[in-house]
Amino acid sequence: MNEVTIGICGLGTVGGGVLEVLSRNADLITERSHTPLRVVHVSTRYERKDLEAGGITVSRDYRDVIADPGVQILIEAYGGTDHAGDIVRAAIRAGKQVVTANKALIAEQGNELFALAAEHGVSLRFEAAVAGGIPVIKALREGLAANRIEWLAGIINGTGNFILSEMRDRKRQFADVLAEAQALGYAEADPTFDIEGIDAAHKLTIMAAIAFGMPLRFDAVYTEGISTLTPEDLAYADELGYCIKHLGMARQGEQGVELRVHPTLLPMDLLLANVNGVKNAILVEGDAVGPTLYYGAGAGGSATASAVVADSIDLARQLSANQGCTVPPLGVTPAAVRDLPILPMGEVKTAWYLRLTAKDEPGVMSQVSSILGAQGISIEALIQKAAKGGAKQVPVVVITNIASQSNLDRAVASIEALDVIVAPVTRIRVETLDGQDG
Amino acid sequence: MNEVTIGICGLGTVGGGVLEVLSRNADLITERSHTPLRVVHVSTRYERKDLEAGGITVSRDYRDVIADPGVQILIEAYGGTDHAGDIVRAAIRAGKQVVTANKALIAEQGNELFALAAEHGVSLRFEAAVAGGIPVIKALREGLAANRIEWLAGIINGTGNFILSEMRDRKRQFADVLAEAQALGYAEADPTFDIEGIDAAHKLTIMAAIAFGMPLRFDAVYTEGISTLTPEDLAYADELGYCIKHLGMARQGEQGVELRVHPTLLPMDLLLANVNGVKNAILVEGDAVGPTLYYGAGAGGSATASAVVADSIDLARQLSANQGCTVPPLGVTPAAVRDLPILPMGEVKTAWYLRLTAKDEPGVMSQVSSILGAQGISIEALIQKAAKGGAKQVPVVVITNIASQSNLDRAVASIEALDVIVAPVTRIRVETLDGQDG
Numbered sequence: 003m004n005e006v007t008i009g010i011c012g013l014g015t016v017g018g019g020v021l022e023v024l025s026r027n028a029d030l031i032t033e034r035s036h037t038p039l040r041v042v043h044v045s046t047r048y049e050r051k052d053l054e055a056g057g058i059t060v061s062r063d064y065r066d067v068i069a070d071p072g073v074q075i076l077i078e079a080y081g082g083t084d085h086a087g088d089i090v091r092a093a094i095r096a097g098k099q100v101v102t103a104n105k106a107l108i109a110e111q112g113n114e115l116f117a118l119a120a121e122h123g124v125s126l127r128f129e130a131a132v133a134g135g136i137p138v139i140k141a142l143r144e145g146l147a148a149n150r151i152e153w154l155a156g157i158i159n160g161t162g163n164f165i166l167s168e169m170r171d172r173k174r175q176f177a178d179v180l181a182e183a184q185a186l187g188y189a190e191a192d193p194t195f196d197i198e199g200i201d202a203a204h205k206l207t208i209m210a211a212i213a214f215g216m217p218l219r220f221d222a223v224y225t226e227g228i229s230t231l232t233p234e235d236l237a238y239a240d241e242l243g244y245c246i247k248h249l250g251m252a253r254q255g256e257q258g259v260e261l262r263v264h265p266t267l268l269p270m271d272l273l274l275a276n277v278n279g280v281k282n283a284i285l286v287e288g289d290a291v292g293p294t295l296y297y298g299a300g301a302g303g304s305a306t307a308s309a310v311v312a313d314s315i316d317l318a319r320q321l322s323a324n325q326g327c328t329v330p331p332l333g334v335t336p337a338a339v340r341d342l343p344i345l346p347m348g349e350v351k352t353a354w355y356l357r358l359t360a361k362d363e364p365g366v367m368s369q370v371s372s373i374l375g376a377q378g379i380s381i382e383a384l385i386q387k388a389a390k391g392g393a394k395q396v397p398v399v400v401i402t403n404i405a406s407q408s409n410l411d412r413a414v415a416s417i418e419a420l421d422v423i424v425a426p427v428t429r430i431r432v433e434t435l436d437g438q439d440g
Numbered sequence: 441m442n443e444v445t446i447g448i449c450g451l452g453t454v455g456g457g458v459l460e461v462l463s464r465n466a467d468l469i470t471e472r473s474h475t476p477l478r479v480v481h482v483s484t485r486y487e488r489k490d491l492e493a494g495g496i497t498v499s500r501d502y503r504d505v506i507a508d509p510g511v512q513i514l515i516e517a518y519g520g521t522d523h524a525g526d527i528v529r530a531a532i533r534a535g536k537q538v539v540t541a542n543k544a545l546i547a548e549q550g551n552e553l554f555a556l557a558a559e560h561g562v563s564l565r566f567e568a569a570v571a572g573g574i575p576v577i578k579a580l581r582e583g584l585a586a587n588r589i590e591w592l593a594g595i596i597n598g599t600g601n602f603i604l605s606e607m608r609d610r611k612r613q614f615a616d617v618l619a620e621a622q623a624l625g626y627a628e629a630d631p632t633f634d635i636e637g638i639d640a641a642h643k644l645t646i647m648a649a650i651a652f653g654m655p656l657r658f659d660a661v662y663t664e665g666i667s668t669l670t671p672e673d674l675a676y677a678d679e680l681g682y683c684i685k686h687l688g689m690a691r692q693g694e695q696g697v698e699l700r701v702h703p704t705l706l707p708m709d710l711l712l713a714n715v716n717g718v719k720n721a722i723l724v725e726g727d728a729v730g731p732t733l734y735y736g737a738g739a740g741g742s743a744t745a746s747a748v749v750a751d752s753i754d755l756a757r758q759l760s761a762n763q764g765c766t767v768p769p770l771g772v773t774p775a776a777v778r779d780l781p782i783l784p785m786g787e788v789k790t791a792w793y794l795r796l797t798a799k800d801e802p803g804v805m806s807q808v809s810s811i812l813g814a815q816g817i818s819i820e821a822l823i824q825k826a827a828k829g830g831a832k833q834v835p836v837v838v839i840t841n842i843a844s845q846s847n848l849d850r851a852v853a854s855i856e857a858l859d860v861i862v863a864p865v866t867r868i869r870v871e872t873l874d875g876q877d878g
Contacts, residue, residue: 257783
């Protein structure tokens, strides 16, 4: 099997993340790409003898990576727009496929860069430039390609959303939360790009261009920041049933396209209003599909690397494809489909909701909790209500800790055998899906 | 420019939706595909002189569509699994690219069908088979390809979710809501597939196979329905801070893969717990990106057509691509990028939140509402509080109807000129994003 070779310019948060993901998931990525993706050359200002020992050429100068004829895909992870622009242009001219996470570069110089890429017959890919690891560029450009996109609205700056979430939930002042966000590393030392909406405007520019088939018009985006918002406004909005979000909004109307980033009140029952903390989400309205929403981590080395590597896999699939299909039906090459063992339900572990119907007598809970305890199951929450009117039986509702179905089966059988339990036990699994906010 | 030709077997909800979307958005789709997608042959049991007049061959027998050498992409929209399986197999053998929305067919016969497609060097695509118009197959297979998928959890049956939402919100019994869902057309006359989780199990089977690179194992999915849930359980769950959802869950653990569909309590602060009505959503946990969520319409002719046509566009992009990139950077071919007019902000219309600081005197609101009225702006909601302690000024908060920024600017200037207004007016836009639940 052939391989596809990668060069990375810059090994900071993004470049380092890419290297880490490519190495950790190398086997999986090979199965998905038809071919191994091998990093052969990187540029960084630091010594990296560890990489050299692994056979990777390490250069101080990014020009050496671009000049390396052994590099097929060049990942620009340099940051900024000056050198990054030079890197991307030089790489395109050298006939490389190029991947970048650089939203400012694409939003401000994309029109010119895409033309250059077309001229040289290469791809310039930028999934990571919008909303980090959320594959929203792919959704807009491919998944929703059948639709006329009417509008899209996004929470596309995690720092700003974190600040607004904190201001509302803890009634804190803007400046106070900003200082904390800086200490936590969410916000840059110069937070202007985030809080004044420039970063969001970059992302909105890119999404709008794809949604509406128009050039990148960063110059035309109206931008209003969040620094003047007060906890009072957030509280009044709340009282009226709204949540204030820093929203990027693009709409295609009959008179023209709206491109705007500003604080916005959203009705609280919208899913988008419930996106909190550093997370991003984009709601897209298509004429055929209606509204669809994409949610996830909008920043961070690992999430950004997820998108950069996905772009690289797309390119590798094209570069290495035989005739016909480039994406295998189950995502991995047919030979790599593995008949994984299925876990029997008895061994599946979840927390449990149990509803018991008990005689209204003392001592019920002590018997129940002792039976549960014998199976290693503890009670995390409990509702026990007094009998209504002359009722002789009462409901008892319990949430347990995490237990296997086998253990729970045994406990429930013993509980149902109790004299004080007068009906079959209702049992429903509980999942906390840890990680959604992690 | 060449064209890519399409045949459709079956013109029911899905097939009819596909025809409608391909026709309505024909120009857009041509710009996105490099090439027109033209329907040349359909099979249906009804007369369709309108289609024949448009140059489309209409056959009674689907075999005629498959046998038509002029058809490049065959869309199976016949439904069921018996004839649909025959159609897909025959089309593959005839060397067609095949697109289907048929989840039962893919979940139950996919392993065999994919092998057959590989043997004949064609693609069999099925984005619409899971969660209708939400491009979640593409996200799993391409957008998240850099990740080891740890688990995924989905609300993937709209009928079931509608029933549970109604049971909770209106404290109604299962049978009662089911009858309504049937009357509304959400639920089939035989609702077993929906309420017993079989439909969800089909979709879970497909997602798990792609997420974990394993064969389709519909036979191995544990399935528990929602027909035994009571409004009492939903109310107790609510009291404990949970929402009950019919969840499909696939997890890759060290001991094996979990594949299960069952009622599940989810903590209310999870985004997934706030997906209500007929909507679908899937939360996917990847090792690099963390959690991402995909939300939208999981059924309906138009949403399903969105995905079927997206698959067709993907195929057309491959079939018609020159060397190099198949997906243009801005989604449409460079020549089709249009420099659309940008709407000036003065003409952008939104509702508005206004916070006024007024002297604690009578008559303030009448002056304010008269100024707003003169600009055609009315008040939709209002908070006016008594002055606290000895305060001489009070906040007045207003939500207006939809008004252009120019009109609002004029109104605010007049309001700020009032004697009784003692501070600049705070103004924030309000968006209702109508359509999220539409």
